[in-house]
Amino acid sequence: MAPIEVGNVIPNGTLAYLDDSSNIQYVSIHSFAANKKVIILGVPGAFTPFCISGHVPSFIEISEVLQAKGVDEIICISVNDPFVMNAWNKTFPENNHVKFLADGSAAYARALGLEIDLSEFGLGIRSKRFCLLVEDLKVKVAKVEGGAQFTISSAQKIIKAL
Template sequence: MAPIAAGELIPDGTLAYLDDQDKFQQLSVHSLAKGKKVILFAVPGAFTPGCSMKHVPGFIEKAEELKSKGIEEIICISVNDPYVMKAWEKSYPENKHVKFLADGSANYARALGLERNDSERGWFGVRSRRFALLLDDLTVKVANIEAGGEISASTAEEMLKAL
């Protein structure tokens, strides 16, 4: 399947999280993004160095600026379970705007055509490619997809330039 591209309607999918009472919750991507300007970005794994020290902090630091340019939701997804995603979110006490959602089986990454198989590395299995999408009422306006291990095209700074 070809990766999602600018001009396409984002597919619906189910993501998960733990609420404030640690109860498992699910929601659809369409319910989060319909009628809104949204940034949906994905990382290969929670608590990994590049994701934890560069990618996510950039979106947390630039959240107010993104919101001032009309972004209503900033969503981080990873192929991890909701427990890991909640723990990861708590590791950023300064975060007020980025939602951390789980794509535990990589089903949504697959629906976007953005999964990658890291099984040969021995411990990762199927993950998501690193990307950032700018959505406007479910339509992809910008699809910044990283080619390899870098963190450049999918940063908060690049999303700001696109706005």
């Protein structure tokens, strides 16, 4: 599939998370994002160097500013299971607004056309690093990184588009 781009409607897919009782819950991305302005942040993996030190923290730090500019939801998607995503979320005690959702088998990364094979590093199929600004399911801004870069998909870059 061709990579998602500005003007496209995001594909539907099911992502997972743990509720407060540690039960796995599932959410349809279309039901979650319909009639909303949503930032979808995609990362190759929880606890990976760029993801934990820069990419995700950049959104946590200015999440209230993003919301003041009309963003209803900020979600972080990674090709990990919901238990890992829950544990990763707990490493950010200051996080009140970014939701961590699991794409355990990379099905949603594949549907977006943003999967990457990192098998040579022992990671298997993962998601490219990206940030999408989606309004009522339609992509308004798409910032997709190439390789191991972290240059265009930070919160500071996406806020300029609002």
